[in-house]
Amino acid sequence: MxxxxxxxxxxxxxxxxxxxxxxxxxxxxxPKYKMGLQLFTIRASMAEDPRKTLQTIADYGYQDTETYGYDGTSQQFYGMPAMDFKKVLEDNSLLSTSGHYDFIKFFNSSTEELLRYTDQSIEGAHKLGQKYITWPWLDPENRSIEKFKILTDKLNRIGERVQKAGLGFAYHNHDFEFIDHNGETGYDIILQNTDPEYVKLQIDLYWVAHTYPGTVHELFQKAPGRFVMWHIKDMDKISRDYTELGNGSIDYSQILPDAEFAGMEYYYLEQGGNFALHPMQSVKESAEFFQKNLANLLS
Known part of the structure; x- marks a missing residue:
């Protein structure tokens, strides 16, 4: 309808x-894929007026969204009950195919508490019609090789539970997963010690370009078909900070053709900070650049 x-x-x-x-x-x-936006990019506007903000990004051409900041106890997104938030999305012809959920808060909690939050997240994701639940972050004290090994057990447990609920589960990287610890990296431990049936990968291409010692294609070759979601953002040519798409150094014309090989199902434009003027202007400019110069590479 x-x-x-x-x-x-x-x-x-x-x-x-x-x-x-x-x-x-x-x-x-x-188009084969819908242009998505990770809403953390426009967190200030979402906090101020999520309804107006979602209408604006829809006018910019975005069709898909990735959420963050879910309150599992109250079942709310951005201060709204999940079904109310879904209605706002629908009113603007928007989807939400993934969410970043706050599993890190339960890293040192009991398995029972972690799985209770997992169940709350499953309920929220189902209400929005999301396809994936994503683990987005690790606090600094949880980035040792020993903690990564503990993490993989948690990821497998969550992933199995999420899959039984009819959803997918993924892990999102930053830079710290690629730091060498005497010949080992956290990302390799995740790849080797998690079940690919239960744990997929959401690749942040900015952080790969920023820190990974090889090419993106070489990373895809380690687990083809497993990189189901992509975060697409650019890197400033001098500071190496975030920047608007097209202003930086990452050549997406060399990366996007790997979408099928990597297993991409959804992508989200993102810019964590360093906005030229204002986050809303940045997501507008990034959308325009992507639509004009890159979207055709995914058709």
């Missing part, structure tokens, strides 16, 4: 074709 925004867009397209007398008009083939 089309909502009002979708109806207007589709009706306008049809009327334009009719008015031009295009009897053989054939609608443009829908």
């Amino acid at each position: 089309l909502n009002r925004r979708g109806f207007i867009r589709q009706t306008g397209l049809t009327l334009t074709a009719t008015g031009l007398g295009l009897l053989g008009f054939i609608p443009r083939k829908a």
Whole structure:
């Protein structure tokens, strides 16, 4: 069923074709992937007015979102009950296919507490219609090789539980997973000690370019088909900080063609900080650059 925004867009397209007398008009083939945005990029605007903010990013061309900051006890996203938040998404023709959930808060808790939060996260994800639940972060005190080995057991437990609930589970990297610890890295431990059936990978391509000693393709070769979600953002040519897409040094024309090989199902544009003017302006500029220069590489 089309909502009002979708109806207007589709009706306008049809009327334009009719008015031009295009009897053989054939609608443009829908893109294989929907352009997503990790909402942490615009966290200030989401905190101030999530409804207006979501309407604005939809107008910029975003179709998919990745959430963060879920409150498992109250079942709320951005201060709204999960179903109310889903309604706001639907009113703007937006989806949410993944969420960053706060598992790190339970790293040192009992298995029972960790799985209780996992169940709360599953309920929230189901209410939004998300396909994936994502573990997004490790606190500094949990980044030793010994802690990574403990982490993999937790990831397997969560992943199995999430899969039984009909959802997928993934781990999101930063830079610290690629730091060498006397010949071992946290990322290799995750790859080797987690069950690929239960634990997928959400690759942050900025941090790979920033820290990984090889190429992105070489990383994909370690686990082809397992990198189901991508974070796409650019790196400033001088400071190596975040920047708007197209302003930095990462050549996505060399990376995006690997989407099928890597197993990509969803992608999200993101910029954690270092905004040229304002986060909303940055996500607008990144969307425009991606649509004009990169989206065709994923068709």
